[in-house]
Amino acid sequence: MRRPVREGAIALAAVALLASCSAGPKGDGDGSESSASARPSRKALDLSGDPRAAAPLAFDSKAAHVLPTGPKGNPTIALYGRAAWLSHSSGVTVYDLTTGRAVSTVTTRNTPMYDLPAPGEMSKKQAELVRDRVSFPVPVRIGGVPAMVTVVPVRLAAKGTGKAQAGFEVIAARADDGKPIWRLPVDIYGDPVGKLGALQVSTGDGVATVTWTDDGYPTGTFAISLDEPRLLWQRAGFWKVGGSGDAVLGFREEPDEDYSLAGVGATDGRDLWVKEVPAGALWAIRSNGAPLAKLDDDSEQSRLIEIATGDFALSKRGGLTKGMDCEHDDEGTVQLCASKKDGAVAVDDAGKVLWRRAAGAGPGDWNGTVEAEFKDLFYVKGKEGAFVVDGRTGRTVSADAGVVPDRVSAYAALVYTDTGTEVHLAER
Numbered sequence: 001m002r003r004p005v006r007e008g009a010i011a012l013a014a015v016a017l018l019a020s021c022s023a024g025p026k027g028d029g030d031g032s033e034s035s036a037s038a039r040p041s042r043k044a045l046d047l048s049g050d051p052r053a054a055a056p057l058a059f060d061s062k063a064a065h066v067l068p069t070g071p072k073g074n075p076t077i078a079l080y081g082r083a084a085w086l087s088h089s090s091g092v093t094v095y096d097l098t099t100g101r102a103v104s105t106v107t108t109r110n111t112p113m114y115d116l117p118a119p120g121e122m123s124k125k126q127a128e129l130v131r132d133r134v135s136f137p138v139p140v141r142i143g144g145v146p147a148m149v150t151v152v153p154v155r156l157a158a159k160g161t162g163k164a165q166a167g168f169e170v171i172a173a174r175a176d177d178g179k180p181i182w183r184l185p186v187d188i189y190g191d192p193v194g195k196l197g198a199l200q201v202s203t204g205d206g207v208a209t210v211t212w213t214d215d216g217y218p219t220g221t222f223a224i225s226l227d228e229p230r231l232l233w234q235r236a237g238f239w240k241v242g243g244s245g246d247a248v249l250g251f252r253e254e255p256d257e258d259y260s261l262a263g264v265g266a267t268d269g270r271d272l273w274v275k276e277v278p279a280g281a282l283w284a285i286r287s288n289g290a291p292l293a294k295l296d297d298d299s300e301q302s303r304l305i306e307i308a309t310g311d312f313a314l315s316k317r318g319g320l321t322k323g324m325d326c327e328h329d330d331e332g333t334v335q336l337c338a339s340k341k342d343g344a345v346a347v348d349d350a351g352k353v354l355w356r357r358a359a360g361a362g363p364g365d366w367n368g369t370v371e372a373e374f375k376d377l378f379y380v381k382g383k384e385g386a387f388v389v390d391g392r393t394g395r396t397v398s399a400d401a402g403v404v405p406d407r408v409s410a411y412a413a414l415v416y417t418d419t420g421t422e423v424h425l426a427e428r
Contacts, residue, residue, distance in 0.1 A: 045103065047096060048146055048176040049081025053410035055377040056426035057388050057398035063415070063422035065100025068120025070127035072418045075119070078137040079409035080148060080175055084423070085137035087150045089114040089130055092137055092171055094178030097412045097423055104178025108169040110154035110185060113196060120420065132216065133197030139175070140203045142226050146175035149226070151198035151210050156185055166192045168212070170224055184229040186222060188212065189236065202243025202289065207232065207266045209248050211240045221250065223266055233269035238262065242287020247272060247308040249285065249293055261285075261295075263310050273310035290328035290335050291349045294320075304335075304351055313351025320345060329373045334391030336378050338370055346391055355394035374408040402427065 069075035069086055076087040083103075084095045091107035114133070116126050135151040149172050156167040168186040173179060188196070194215035202209045209223045218239035223232040237253035243266060252262040252274065261283060263272040277283050278297075285305075287293035292304040292313055302322045304314040314320050324337040324345075334354065338344035343359040344366040357366035368382035376391040381404045388398035403424045405413035415422040 046176045047081050047083035047094070047103070047178070049410060055375040055408070055410060056413075056428070057377075058400065058427045059402040059405065059413045059424040060427055061402045061424070064412075064425050065097075065423040066417070066420040067095055067100065067414075067423060068118070069416075069421040070119045070122045070130075071124040072416055073124075073127060074131055075127070075416065075421060076131055076134050076136050076150075077407065077414065077421060078139070078148070079407050079412070079414065080137075080139050080146070081409065082411050083175070083178065084412075084414065084421075085148050085150070085178075086119060087130075087134045087137050087152070088119050089116040089134060089152070091152060092148070092150045092173065093119075094173070097409075097425070100423060104173070106171050106173050106178065106180045106183075108152050108154050108171065109183055110156055110167075110169050113153035113155055113166060133195065133199075133213070135198040135201045135210065138201045138203055138208070140172070140208065140226055141206075142172055142181060147172050147181060148175055149173075149201065149203070149208055151201055153196045153198065154185070156187055166196045168196065168198060168210070170208070170210075170229070172226070172229065182229050184224060184231075186210075186224070186231055186234075188220070188222070189234060192219075200240065200242075202240065202248055202266070204243065204245040204266060207246070209240055209243055209266050211250070218251075221248070221264075221269075223269060232267060235264075235269055238264065238269075240264070241285045242289070242293045242307060244287075244289060244291045244307045249287060249305075249307045261310075263307055272308065275310055286326060290326070292326075292328075292335055292347070292351055294324075294326045294337065296322050304337075304347070306351070314345075314347055314353070318345065318353060319343070319356050325370065327370045327373050327378065329375060334376055336370060336373075336389075336391055338366060338368075338380075340367060340369060344394070346394060354392060357394055372405045372408045372413070374410070377408075379405050379408055379413075 078085045082097050086093045090112040094104040096103050137148045137150040140149050154169045158164045170184040172181040197213040199213045200211040206226050220236035221240045222234035240248045240250035242249045246266050248264050252260045261275040282298040284296045295303050295305045302320050303312045321342040323339045323342050326337040328335040336346045344357045346354045368380040370378050371381050372379040378389045386401035386404040390397050406416045407414040413424045
């Protein structure tokens with residue numbers, strides 16, 4: 001049973017981190033930058049943007065810039081404020097959305113595990129390797145102000161009479177100008193023999209939790225403190241597939257080589273609750289930072305499960321189906337589960353149904369796929385292009401978004417292409 005559960009969750013967990021960016025700076029894990037660097041910048045450059053800015057209803061159909069993110073796919077890029085953050089094999093690069101120019105690149109102090117060209121010069125195979133093994137940048141707050149964190153596999157320097165071995169370097173940088181705050185090396189217990197990867201990062205309450213992989217397989221989870229960067233805990237045999245606040249959700253390896261579903265405290269790594277996976281069943285989880293995760297089994301059953309408690313919140317009787325994908329933005333309060341075939345159902349963070357739309361081609365029906373989200377708006381691809389839905393009411397608030405976005409912020413939309421990532425500025 002081990003391999004079906006493990007393989008079933010790999011693909012889902014890889015999708016799980018398609019999260020929007022909203023969000024942390026202080027201290028240095030290796031003593032190089034001071035905590036003073038976390039103070040808001042007084043320079044002219046400020047990419048943090050206005051957190052009160054409304055979610056846009058439309059974008060310029062003509063691209064303002066094309067960022068060099070490599071061949072088409074799902075680049076490890078995130079939006080925060082007026083910037084796009086791109087993780088790569090040696091660190092993270094920050095682009096100004098207004099100009100399209102790179103304004104900061106923060107590289108690892110340790111030797112990157114994967115010696116690869118710049119993102120815009122990678123082959124398709126090289127780009128896929130990065131996207132499988134380097135984390136997306138994620139928004140946090142450090143010292144009370146916005147920052148971004150990314151995790152890069154590295155070769156850690158030898159200590160004493162020991163030898164260099166595989167590990168990670170966590171990079172924290174300021175959201176206003178991309179300058180580094182701290183870099184924290186993380187030594188995985190033992191000596192990993194495979195190729196390490198950081199599959200997923202969840203943040204909340206001053207803690208970041210990271211799922212690591214070994215040769216592409218989820219293997220364990222570690223957690224770090226953000227304000228005073230240090231390793232809090234790590235667990236081989238527990239691999240997280242989602243998180244919200246002070247709880248993370250994942251699979252726990254049991255002594256008999258079976259697996260259980262478990263909720264774990266983000267700050268201490270202790271089990272909050274455990275559910276046995278029924279014999280012969282395949283449980284797969286889709287989670288994207290919401291308090292509720294979508295749980296599918298090997299039948300047609302689907303449910304939403306509360307990460308903090310393990311309680312079930314919504315099932316097929318409430319309108320949820322296995323074919324639906326669920327999206328939720330950290331800045332919003334709505335989770336929208338939808339598919340062209342099965343329609344759409346929206347719930348609040350407690351699992352209360354806010355609205356439903358049946359599948360169909362009528363004016364009140366649902367006929368599209370959710371491509372992006374920001375705050376409480378969802379950007380949906382329909383037959384005639386992209387339209388925008390208010391997550392609280394289900395009402396279509398814009399019949400033409402101008403482009404079908406892959407990522408959205410208050411200032412721009414990103415569209416992935418064969419030659420890079422297009423930046424389409426928001427129309428006001």
